[in-house]
Every structure is written in structure tokens, then in C-alpha cells.
Amino acid sequence: MSLGLCCQSKEDKIKEEWKHLAFVNPDGSALEPKFWSEKKSVLYFGFSHCPDMCPLALTNFGRASLILGEKSNRFRFIFVTLDPERDSPSTLKNYIQNFPGKNLTALSPNAESLIKLTDLFGIVREKVGTGNNYRIDHSNFIYVLDEDLNTLANFPGGVSANALAIKLRELVEL
Numbered sequence: 001m002s003l004g005l006c007c008q009s010k011e012d013k014i015k016e017e018w019k020h021l022a023f024v025n026p027d028g029s030a031l032e033p034k035f036w037s038e039k040k041s042v043l044y045f046g047f048s049h050c051p052d053m054c055p056l057a058l059t060n061f062g063r064a065s066l067i068l069g070e071k072s073n074r075f076r077f078i079f080v081t082l083d084p085e086r087d088s089p090s091t092l093k094n095y096i097q098n099f100p101g102k103n104l105t106a107l108s109p110n111a112e113s114l115i116k117l118t119d120l121f122g123i124v125r126e127k128v129g130t131g132n133n134y135r136i137d138h139s140n141f142i143y144v145l146d147e148d149l150n151t152l153a154n155f156p157g158g159v160s161a162n163a164l165a166i167k168l169r170e171l172v173e174l
Helices: 010-018 053-074 089-096 111-121 161-172
Strands: 040-046 075-081 104-109 125-128 135-138 141-145 151-156
Touching: 010 111, 040 053, 040 111, 040 135, 040 161, 053 075, 053 104, 053 161, 075 089, 089 104, 104 111, 141 161, 151 161
Parallel strands: 040 075, 075 104
Antiparallel strands: 040 141, 125 135, 141 151
């Protein structure tokens, strides 16, 4: 008798569902599943038209990677868009170039994967407004996953670069 997803731990549910998620890289290619098992992942969910929270989080991503120096190579800093309608791969590629650090990438999930992601991480995502003048109200957290997709830590999106770097330095040893 299968227990199904309803009885799995959150970690097991993330691991199982993650296998079925589809992402597009900034160059327009499909993301290979091995991407997630190569390094620890530092994730932030947002959108490129965000006026405040997203730029702050991504700036602190970059600064944390610079503080870490060579140890930052053990991580991938990943911006996952919550607005794939406007955030095309080329838009994301240009957007992330505005932030410090060299190992920041941006991913665009397909519509089905976006729904699963928001469920898996408990992300609040609400489109407010109409036409091209809408915004996405969203929760503001940073997640750190290991190579097996276990959650190692999470932080409020406004965490300082120093605080993030200190914790990531500790996680390098895991």
C-alpha cells in the first residue's frame, strides 16, 4: 500500500515533486535535473519588475557570494521568477546582470511548475492590477537546499549579506 504524497514529510514531498518541475535557463534552454545535485542552492522567489524586496535580496545574494570568496563556488544563487508572463529568459538574463556576484542565475518555471513551487514552499503569490501594470505580491524568504534537496536553512528576504554569508560559510562544512 502506497502512502502517497499526503503522508510524506515536507522534505520528501519536495524531493518527489521536484523531479517533475520544469525550468528554463536564461539562455532559453531547459534546465537539466542534475543542476540541483551539483551544488547547494540558495533560492529566492520574486519577479524582475519588483520595486524593492527582490532587488534587495538579490543584492545581498551577490554581496554574500563576494564575502564568501572561493567558498561561494559551493553554492548556486538562484532567482526563480514568480512572473513567467513578463519574465522571459532574456529578460531574466539582463535583470540578474544588475547585481553583484558571478554565480547568480535566474530560472523561469512553466505554469504548472510555478503552482507546484508555490505549494511546496508555501509561497504567497498574488497578481495585483491589470494589463502590463500589475505587480506580484509575494512572500519574501530565502531558502538554502543541499544537493539532495533537503532544506538546510531559510531566512527572511531582507537578511543582510553578512548574516547570510556567515550561515552559508557554516553550511559549506556540511
